[in-house]
Structure formats: structure tokens, C-alpha cells
Amino acid sequence: MANILECTNLVKRFGHFHAIADLNLTLETGKVVGLLGPNGSGKTTLIKLANGLLTPTSGEIRIDGNPPGIETKRVVSYLPDKTYFDQWLKVRDCLALFADFYEDFDLAKARDMLVSLKIDEGAAFRTLSKGTKEKMQLVLVMSRAAKLYLLDEPIGGVDPAVRDYILNTIIRNYNEEGTVVISTHLIYDIEKILDEVIFLKEGLVERVASVDDIREKEQKSVDEVFREVFRC
């Protein structure tokens, strides 16, 4: 199976602080992967490195064989932890922006989803509620036929109904040619939709395992194992 993401001896330092410390990791195609770790463990830094928003201090990160750049942006669909749309944009403008930027963006699909969510295309972004903003951005990101989806905290701060909708959207839209990486610390909520989990701890990979292997071996949910590994 092809590797969509490969990190080799990856290091990212901010001053004296090692946000990512000599990290090695490979991800296969066709998986839904949870990137789990407590606050400050390096989740967002890793995702930003994969998107070329940060450059490694040393080591290498490759996506589909290439270092982050124009080629990788074509195949990576990224949901950042913060919104980047200008407040005055209308939903319609955001759609146009995506259609303009990404060849693999399925405008019809995105529109269908927005209709089912009762999001008005004429509404200004700033008038949407927090949950609706999250849903809309996820719709945009998941309407691309990407090879790698990097979702940074897609379910943080939304109500349970929105969370269910988001998880459903992920299951419904990911394809066998794509890998979805979801970073979160709300493990319990997403455990059932994951193939594999990566535990990050202080910038290093603590463990990589399949959800069912963890349950089989430890007879506990991933959530419980996580609490044990990261007990304060």
C-alpha cells in the first residue's frame, strides 16, 4: 500500500522548545486516522508542517512523495483550527473561492450539503453561528476529492448534534483513495470512526495502533488508554 504521509527524523524547534522532536511516522492510503495528544503535544505543529505553513528545523516530511509545496497543496485538503475566511465574505463567495482554487472541488456536492444544512448562500460569514461556521468549512474541505484530508480539531466547541453531523460527513465523503487525519482530544466521540490512532506526546510518537487492536489487547476503549498514558 502506498504511503501518503512520511515523516523522517522530523524536528521543529521554537527557540529552545522542541514542538516536534525527531518524529518518524508513515501513514497509508485509505485510512481514517486519529491524531491524539494532550494540549501542546505537537498536533497542530505537525499538521502545519504538512501544509507548508511551517518549515522543519531539520528532517523531512513528504506527502505523496513530495515535500510540501504546490504539488502537495493540490492533493491535501486542510481544515485549520482557526477560520481564515474574511468576515464580510458571503457563503457564496467562499464556495467560489474554493471552486477557483481547487481543481478537485465538487461545487454541486458542496451546494447539496449546504442546502441540507439549511445554510443560506447569501448569508455573510460573520452572521453564522460558531457551529454553522464549522459545518460550512467542513463541507468545503470534504467536497474536495483529495488524497489527504487534514482536519485540525473539527469537533472542538460544537454541540453534539453538529458533532454527529460532522462525523457523518466524514464517513460519507472519504474515499478509498483518501486518508483522513483528525486531530482532537475528544477521543471518545470519534473512536468508532477511526481505523488507527497516533498518540503524540511531547513532540514524539508515543504509540501507533489500530483501534480494534487496542480494544482487543487492553479490553479498554482508546479513550481510557489515552487517559492512562497521559495521566497528569
Added chain:
Amino acid sequence: MKWQFNDQRPIYAQLMEQIQFGIVTGEYPHGSNMPSVRALALEAEVNPNTMQKALSELETQGLFYTRRTAGRFVTEDEKVVRKLREQLAEKTIRAFFEGMERLGISKKEAAGMLEAAKEVK
């Protein structure tokens, strides 16, 4: 179908059990076409790969057969289903005795109590 999961066991094993139950109770009638992997995964809110794994294992057990273009069907073999029902019944009984044992009640006592309980409505 109402899907429920506990925290102790692999999800695919729990999916298998619940689908087996569905076949025995006729929720998935014999000879009927099964919903697609994705549809079932969405209904159970699980990863499609996990659902696929559960269905393949059940297919190995002979509960499903596939027609190349038409998809996956529930077996028409009554013998297989009867055997499955017996297996599930055995499991239920074992769980009953285990529960009683935790209460300090022997199998014999438990069987007696079960017999007595038959009279009670």
C-alpha cells in the same frame, strides 16, 4: 437497527454480533440483499473499513454470499441460521450463569431458580 457498543471489546466483533442477531431475528431476512457497507457504516456510525471487516468475517462463516454484480446476500441455508441461533442462545445462557456466579449462586441453584421463575408471569 439500533446499534450499541461497549468499551471493552473490538468494534468489529460487536458489529458481527449485532448483525448475527439481525439475521436470526429476521431483521435481515434470509436471501435478502444486504445494504451497502457504506450505508451500514453510516447507520452504525462506524468506520466503513471496520464494517467491511465485520461483513467479510461473517461471509467467511457462511452467513452471506456475494453475487458479483448484485452485492451481498443473506444466506438461504436454514441449517446455517439454525446453528447460529443455537450459538447465540448458548452465549446468552453462558452470560446468565456468569452473572449468577458473580452473585454467588451456583449453576445448579441458578437452574432451579430459572425453573421456578417459569411459573411467575
